[in-house]
Amino acid sequence: MTGRDDSPKKRRAGMAGLAWNSPDLATAETLVLDSPDFDHEGTIPAVHASRRxxxxxxxxxxxxxxxxxxxxxxxxxxxxxxxxxxxPFVHCVALLDASMTGLTRGALDAGDPADGVHVLRSGIGSGYFGPAPPKSHGAHRYVFQIFALAKPLTAGPRGTALDSAKPREVLAAAGDVLARGRLDGFYGRT
Incomplete structure (x- = not known):
């Protein structure tokens, strides 16, 4: 007996696997990341959840x-x-023009992204996939992270096309980070 509860209701990926905690994406410089739709560590409104x-x-x-x-x-x-x-499940990966300082609601739609936004593959398809935690699994934390890259990301590892690269491959290819910001929100289902 390991003393660990591996039931689906208890199992969680954990914070250690977040992009934020990757040594390759670490830096002391910070960006302030906010949303008019929810406060840091507040509840994400249902409109931003998955259609599912x-x-x-x-x-x-x-x-x-x-x-x-x-x-x-x-x-x-x-x-x-x-x-x-x-x-951690990846709900969105996108490259943005360096001059941008914000996104409007819906700007990460794969079918119609905002100007200056290049949406990439997520855990399901491409573009933004809203919160969809399993029923009775409790509230989930959704971590929005932005990284200022020193060099443009034009290809995944081993020269793979960015549009077909898996999210973890994109993160591994990101290179030097000049600054970063984070905003956490919660969403749960009963």
Whole structure:
């Protein structure tokens, strides 16, 4: 007996696997990341949840402080460390123009992304996939992370095309990070 409860209701990926905790994406410089749709560690409104659970898969509006002057590109990642998976589930990966300081609601839609937004593969398809925690699994934490990259990300590892690269491959290819910001929200189902 290991003393560990591996039942699906208890299993969680954990915070250690977040992009935020990757040594390759660490830096002391910070960006202030906010949303007019929810407060840090507040509840994410249902409209931003997945269609599978009654939401609209509408990405929330986000704002952030300007990136350092030598930023080549911004990388936005949304992860769920409470997913019952080996690593946090990736809800969105997108590359943004370095000059951007915000996104309107719905800007991460794969079919119609905002100007300056290049949506990549997530854990399911591409673009923003809203919260969809399993019923009775408790509230899940959704971690919105933005990274200011020193060099543009043009290909995945071993030269793979970015549009077909898996989210973890994109994160591994990100390179030097000049600054980063984080915003956490919660969403649960009963």
């Amino acid at each position: 659970v009654g939401g609209e898969d509408l990405s929330p509006a986000l704002t952030w402080s300007p990136a350092p002057a030598d930023t080549a590109q911004l990388l936005l990642v949304v992860e769920d460390p409470d997913a019952p998976t080996p690593l």
